[in-house]
Amino acid sequence: MISRVLTIDLSDYTYEIQEREDLVEKWIGGVGAGIQILKERLNPSADPLGQKNVIVFSTGPFTPAYPYASKTVALFKSPLTGELGETHAGGRTAMAIASAGYMSVAIEGKSEKPVYIVIDGDRVHFRDGRSIVGIRDSLILGRILAEIEGGRGIRSIIRAGYAGEKLVRYACLTTETYRHFGRLGLGAVFGSKNLLAVVVIGNKTYPPADQKLYREIYSEIYRIGVESEAMKKYHLLGTAENVLPLNELGGLPVKNLTERRFDCEDISGEKFADENLGRRIACSHCPTACIHIAALREEYEDERYFFKTVMIGYDYELIYALGSMIGVKNRRDLLKLIHRVESFGLDAISTGVCLAWATEAFKRGFVSREDTIVDLEFGNSAPYLKAINWIVEQPNEFYSDLAKGARYAAEKYGGTEFAMTFAGNEMPGYNTGYASYIGLTIGLRHSHLDNGGYSLDQKVSSLSPQETVDRLVKEEMWRQVLSSLVVCFFARNVFRPELVSRAFLPIGFQFTEDELEKIGERIYMEKLKLKKAMGYEPDLSQIPERVFEVETPHGRLEREFFEDALNYYRRTYFLKAD
Amino acid sequence: MKILRLADVEKCVGCSLCMLACSRKNVKNQRIGLGHSGIRAVSLSGFERGATVIFCHACLEPPCAEVCPSKALKPRKGGGVTYNERVCFSCHNCISACKIGAIFERDDEKIAVCIHCGYCVDFCPHGVLEVVEA
Known part of the structure; x- marks a missing residue:
């Protein structure tokens, strides 16, 4: 069992290691343990880009033990939404953290000068990063670190890119x-701490x-994974197989949701x-x-x-965010946009949605050409490539505002009704109906993966607002268990409660199915409490007007349905989180 | 004698399942994790160039055995070596002697080297590895 927690303080370049079996017993690991560590160390009113913000990377008891336990959960206060930040990544990070001997790693404080950290088993090294700041391509930074650090084959290199250095509020971390x-x-958040990268090496x-x-x-x-249908979709065309069917259904967001169908043959999976x-x-x-990789x-x-x-x-x-959402239907153009976004280390979804808002705002006169510098136009990728550069470089006030997210920019320039964000987070590619949009609003990280609302929309046709909320919350509660183990959500049909409970036995734990379900509920409420303390409110103001105007596979969506759903959510869950 | 061989290295996706299988195979000292593995899955200077696995090439005159002072490593019939960990005192001469870097330090400081048992082949999902008659 791995239950150690490593805490690193960038302000004085120190670290300490603690045994935290208590966290495993009560909260499993992953997000369950991580949220407790965050609560212990982070003041909910801390500035997300100040030195008091805390980052927790967390793996779980299945991490080195079973196939598909390949995800790491990261928790922090989000500079985009101003409340709880949670994001998951695969690659080799989880394996490396567990192999270095840790369940979780917390990083706090702020380095005076640029640094990167090397966690090599029990030792942590703070490396001078002054020679590797300002590298505009995340791939190059990755290669440099791969060459100068050891641990080939048993490590993970997690880096912020140039966008992170430039404090773009939707800059991501890239791993492998x-x-x-x-x-x-x-x-x-990495950028604000003068932290360029974290290299983790381990073979415990x-x-x-x-x-x-x-x-x-x-x-x-292993057998269920490779032989059954459960994983086949991800193995063949990958998630890109959704493009054509979602377009057919009318669920693919097109040109900032101003059109309903898209000529997406060329950008299909x-x-x-x-x-x-x-x-x-x-x-x-x-x-x-x-992981599907295209050669261009x-x-x-x-x-x-x-x-x-x-x-x-x-x-x-x-494909949605940098393709259909901004009207780009040519595969080569789309690949170039993806490549640019990846090189800078930007979140692709947020970047696409910000560009979509900016395009419509420009078209409708909320912003001028002086602001946008180029003529932003749906479908025209060349100006978008330039705009992506400017989101990172921020040559004028407009791009510096756009780098703070679509909600921020829309509040300043106008056009909040078509800034497609939910609680401040730019929307993923599912215009599928009530469950998708309600799921994004109440989901604890405002992500489609919180509760799979898009999937509920496609499975069930007539749920009441209350039923919709209950189904979404129930799913999200179980997903707290999956992300405490931590297993990939793509394998959620492999890790059924019965199997999860049984799989604990040979690694020395006992959790009944019933206990697991209860822990899922408790983690959910813990997170909701923290979000509440950070200022989250589940109400209609978190939803852009356009949602009530567009056609979805469920037709036009009634505002009253959302009101009922959110009121019910507030009464049944939100107000109980104290 | 059988040896482990690459069937098609281009199919390697870098999943590391072979490494985990190798750590798990020892019935007397089964381990969870990467650190007892005699095979290593690596990217080729970043995953954009793909991945590969590194393991014992089954040399007919293994240099690692020649530099082993304790005779923990002995030439194996058909190529490669056998490893008697009880007499190994972790000098790591073998690690330096292996030209292809196919001997690894374990988390208990002893070494891990492929002995061509083929256990990993059953857990390679994409047919990268195979066991053949030497």
């Missing part, structure tokens, strides 16, 4: 080139409590796979390998027969 702590601006192991049973359950999980898929890779301990071969315009080939990761969310 293609995975991200994407949402809610953790890159900017531990024995199972019951060897025979461990092998059996391990093989069972099928087309990406046929024309560009160059490689698939996996997170640590994942047999599925869902490009000739230099001014030099014939001089080519470069770049390898660009793609997923449904990126």
Whole structure:
């Protein structure tokens, strides 16, 4: 069992290691343990970009033990929404943290000069980062760190990019080139702490409590994963397979939701796979390998027969945000936009939604050409490439405002009714109906992965507001358990309660299905309490007007339905979180 | 004698399941984690260039055995070595002697080297590894 917590203070370059078995017993690990660590160390009123903000990376008891336990949960106060920040990433981070001997790592304080941290087993090194600031390509920073640090094959390199250094409120962290702590601006929190990267190296192991049973359950999980239908979708076309069916359904957001259908043949998962898929890779301990990487071969315009080939990761969310949401329907254009966003270390969803708002605001005269510098136009990728540079470089007041998120910019320039954010977080690609939008509003990180509202919309046609809320919250409570283990949500159909309960036995724990469910409820309420203390209010003001104007697969959405749902949520859950 | 061999290295997705299988295989000292593995899954200077696995190439005249002062490593019939961890005193000469970097330090400071048992093959989801007659 791994229950150690490492706390690193950047202000005085010290660290300490504590045994926290108590957290495992009561809260499992991952998000459950992480939220307790955050509560112990973070003042809810702290400035997200001040030295008092605290970052917690957390893995769980399944992390080195079972396939698909390949995620790390990060918790912090978000500079984008001003309340609880939570984002999950795959890659090799979870394996490296657990192998260094930690369940969780907390980082606090602020370094006076740029640094990066190397966590090598029991030791933490603070490395001078002054020579590697200002690198505009996150890939280059990754390569430099890979070359100068050890631990090849048993490490993870987590870095903020140039966007993080520039404090873009939706800058992300990148790990192993293609995975991200994407949402809610953790890159900017790194930037505010003068922290460039965290390298984690480890090779610690531990024995199972019951060897025979461990092998059996391990093989069972492995077999379900590779043989059953549960993981097939992620393995073949990947999440990009959603593009065509969602468009067909009318659930794909198009041009800031001003249009309903999109010519998306060229940016479909099928087309990406046929024309560009160059490689698939996996997170640590994942047999599925869902990470789809496109090869983009490009000739230099001014030099014939001089080519470069770049390898660009793609997923449904990126195709939506930098494709349909801003009207880009050409695959090459889209890949170039994705590549630019990745190089800077920006969150792709937030960037796309910010650009979509800016385009409409420009078109409708809320902002001028002096603000936008170029003519932003749906479908035209060249100005968007420039605009992405400016979000990071912030050459004028407008781009510096846009770097603070769509809600912030809209509140200043006007156009809040079409700034597609929920509680300040830019929306993911699901215009599927009530459950999606209510799910984003009440979801604890305002993400589609909180409670899968988009999926509920597609499965069930007529739920009452109360039923919708109850179903969403119930799902989100169980997902607290999954993200305490911590397993990938893509494997949620593998890790059913019965199997989760059984899988604890050979690694020396006992949790009944009933206990797990109760812990999920408790973690949910703990998080809600913290959000409340940070100022979150579940009300209609968190939802842009456009939601009530667009057609969805469930037709036009009634405002009263949202009012009823949010009132019910407030009474039944929110007010009980004290 | 059988040896472990790459069937198609281009199919390696870097998932590390082979490493975890290797740490898990020892019935007397089963371990959870990467640190008892005689095989290593690495990216090729970043995952944009893909991934590969590093393990014992089954040399017919293994340099690692030649520099082992305790005879913990002995040449194995068909190539590679056998490892007797009880007599190993963790000098790590073998790690320096291996030209392809296929001997690894374990978390208890002893070494991990592939002995070509093939246990990992059953947990390689993409057919990167195979066991063949030497």
